[in-house]
Amino acid sequence: MSRVVLVLNAGSSSLKFQVFEAEGERRRIYRGLFEGLGGNAHFIVRDSADVQLSKVDWPPGEGLGHEGALRHLTEWLSDHREGYRMVGVGHRVVHGGADFSRPVLITPEVIAALEKLVPLAPLHQPHNLEPIRIIASRRPDLPQVACFDTAFHHGQPEIATLFALPKAMHESGVRRYGFHGLSYAYVASAMPDYDPRLGSGRVVVAHLGNGASLCAISAGRSIASTMGFSAIDGLPMGTRCGALDPAVVFYMIREMGLSPEEAERTLYTQSGLLGVSGLSNDMRKLRAVEATNADARRAIDLFVYRIAREIGSLTAALGGLDALVFTAGIGENDATTRAAVLRASAFAGFELDEAANASGGPRITGAAGPSAWVIPTDEERTIAQDMTAMLDRMPLPSAS
Ligand code: ADP
Numbered sequence: 101m102s103r104v105v106l107v108l109n110a111g112s113s114s115l116k117f118q119v120f121e122a123e124g125e126r127r128r129i130y131r132g133l134f135e136g137l138g139g140n141a142h143f144i145v146r147d148s149a150d151v152q153l154s155k156v157d158w159p160p161g162e163g164l165g166h167e168g169a170l171r172h173l174t175e176w177l178s179d180h181r182e183g184y185r186m187v188g189v190g191h192r193v194v195h196g197g198a199d200f201s202r203p204v205l206i207t208p209e210v211i212a213a214l215e216k217l218v219p220l221a222p223l224h225q226p227h228n229l230e231p232i233r234i235i236a237s238r239r240p241d242l243p244q245v246a247c248f249d250t251a252f253h254h255g256q257p258e259i260a261t262l263f264a265l266p267k268a269m270h271e272s273g274v275r276r277y278g279f280h281g282l283s284y285a286y287v288a289s290a291m292p293d294y295d296p297r298l299g300s301g302r303v304v305v306a307h308l309g310n311g312a313s314l315c316a317i318s319a320g321r322s323i324a325s326t327m328g329f330s331a332i333d334g335l336p337m338g339t340r341c342g343a344l345d346p347a348v349v350f351y352m353i354r355e356m357g358l359s360p361e362e363a364e365r366t367l368y369t370q371s372g373l374l375g376v377s378g379l380s381n382d383m384r385k386l387r388a389v390e391a392t393n394a395d396a397r398r399a400i401d402l403f404v405y406r407i408a409r410e411i412g413s414l415t416a417a418l419g420g421l422d423a424l425v426f427t428a429g430i431g432e433n434d435a436t437t438r439a440a441v442l443r444a445s446a447f448a449g450f451e452l453d454e455a456a457n458a459s460g461g462p463r464i465t466g467a468a469g470p471s472a473w474v475i476p477t478d479e480e481r482t483i484a485q486d487m488t489a490m491l492d493r494m495p496l497p498s499a500s
Contacts, residue, residue, distance in 0.1 A: 104129060104184040105487055106177070107480040109192040110227045113137045115169045119177070120484040122187055122491065128481075129184070130177075134169040143172060153180070166230045188243040190487035191232055192282060192479065194224040194331065196248030198273060203251070203486040205494075206232055206244035214246065220273065223368055224331065243494065245487035249331075252281030252288075253315075253322045260324040260417065276333075278325035280307045282479040284315045287427050289482075290475055291320075294462055298473070301422035304414045306407060307477065308437065309428030310338040310381065314407070316414040324417040326410050332367055335406050336399075338381030341371035342406060373399045383430050383437070404437060408444035421448050421470050427477040438464060442472055 103122035108115065118131040130153070132145030141164035143156040154176065158164045164172070177186070190203075195217045204210055211232060218225045232244055261276045263269070284305055292299030303317045312335040316324040326334025326343075336342040344367065352363045366375075374381035377399035379389070386396040415421040424445070426438050435457050442450040442465070449469035457464040461474035 101183050101185050103187045105188045105190055105484055105491070106186060107190045107192075107483045107487075108231050109480065110166060110231050112223065112227050113139065115166060115173075115231070116480075117173060118480040118484070119184075120481070120488075122484075122488045126481065126484050126488065130180070131480075134164070134173075137165055137169055138163060141169070143169070143176075145176065166227070167234055170231055170234055186242070188245060188487055188491050189235055190245045190247055190483040191228060192249065192483060193228045193232075193246040194249045194279065195221040195277070196246075196250045197277075198275075200246070200248050201251055201254035203245050203247045203483075203490055205490065206236060206246055208236075210246065211236065220277075221330065243491060245483075245490055247282060247483045247486050249279045249281045250277045252285045253278030253325055255321060256323055256325075263329070274329060276325070276328035278313075278315070278322065279327045279331045280311065280313050280315070280325075281322070282482045283307050283427065283477040284317065284322060286478050286482045287425060287475050288317055288320050291425065294473060294475060295423075295471070298423055298425070298471075302415075302418040302420055303423045303425060304411050304418070304421060305425045305427060306411075306431050306441070307428045308335075308407070308426065308430035308434075311340070312337045312342075312403075312407075312428075312430070314410050314414055316418045318418055324414055326414070335410060336376070336403050337372045339369045339372045339374045341367045341375065373403060376402055383434055387434070387436065400437070400440075404440040404444050407441050411441070411445050412447060415448065423470055424448075424450070424472045426472070426474050432460070432474055432476050435460070438472070438474070 104119050105122050107118045107120065113136060115134040115137065119129045121127045121129065128148050130145055130147060134141060134143050136142055140160045141158040144152065145154050146152050193214060197217045197220065214229055235242065235244055263275060265274060287305050291303065300319050305315045305317055307313055311331060313325060313327040315322050332340045334342050349363055352358045353360060372381060373383065373386060377386055377396045379396055380386055386400055390396045390400060411424065426432065430437055438457055439452055442452045450472055451466040451468045453464055453466050463471060463473055465472045
């Protein structure tokens with residue numbers, strides 16, 4: 101009977117999951133997701149060959165929440181365990197604060213410590229913690245591990261973590277943390293397989309998905325990132341505004357009459373590609389209409405312009421640039437955005453290989469100048485690897 105682990109990535113209305121073997125190559129067995137939790141929920145699961153195994157739609161009135169989703173998932177898994185034994189659950193947790201610099205085994209004390217970090221990531225952390233609490237109460241025998249989006253950035257030079265605010269604020273936790281660390285950790289670990297020079301060089305990794313950020317990686321370690329105190333900083337994203345003059349927020353509240361909650365909602369959910377285009381947060385939809393729609397074009401142009409400016413900033417932090425790596429939904433799939441970013445970053449001297457870019461790389465530049473690459477990310481695999489390494493050091497549970 102082979103040991104498997106379940107990896108959960110819980111959002112406000114979604115729950116993504118994957119099941120991996122706990123040893124050897126950590127083979128992926130199942131992957132799937134619930135979307136529309138709290139509304140028009142649906143569930144889909146595929147096997148390792150991407151064949152759909154099950155699809156369920158719930159009527160809107162039934163209001164399947166995270167608890168109901170976990171119950172459905174547990175039942176589905178117990179019907180499909182075919183010689184597998186679940187030995188642990190790994191969770192993506194957005195914020196590990198200043199203290200959690202590596203994955204941690206969940207205990208009641210750890211849950212209490214992670215709850216204290218909710219004010220630092222109010223729109224993400226509560227959703228990440230909900231399945232942890234539910235599983236801890238239903239299956240206290242099953243080891244659970246939290247893996248943090250902030251952890252890869254621990255060890256950045258102190259200067260990269262500072263805001264120019266009063267010292268006492270920094271000491272109370274108002275500092276730059278950086279996010280998307282599970283994705284960057286995966287890409288950093290994969291880079292030497294593509295080219296050994298990526299492992300030892302000065303690399304900017306562009307995680308361009310619904311959330312988007314850049315990370316400066318020197319010899320495999322994060323030294324700076326565009327995301328700071330929260331996952332809203334840096335680049336414009338699907339619905340988040342990215343870096344913003346803080347006076348805009350005061351103006352929204354004092355002059356435009358928005359409550360702090362309305363201002364927060366505007367910056368997190370009504371801005372970015374969606375806000376500028378007035379159409380969609382989805383790059384594919386914007387690409388489909390950009391030829392005839394000036395607002396869609398402007399949103400994409402701003403996205404590319406900001407990425408190029410931030411590549412310049414991180415190149416300064418790295419003291420030069422050896423390579424740029426694209427990853428996540430837009431980075432992996434949108435050749436037009438990749439080409440535009442390389443053109444807008446002409447200062448760096450990229451030599452775009454159009455054919456290689458059109459076919460998805462992995463290397464999309466010629467021999468001259470810094471190289472650029474497409475490397476698919478796999479955050480869940482990072483979690484599976486980190487947690488199985490931790491479970492290997494523990495006695496086996498008597499779990500079924
Ligand atoms: P999340 O942060 O939700 O995990 P993803 O990494 O899946 O997001 O990225 C979602 C983004 O990737 C969306 O804007 C989507 O339109 C974009 N995307 C996915 N495939 C393509 C494609 N073929 N061309 C352009 N954009 C794409």
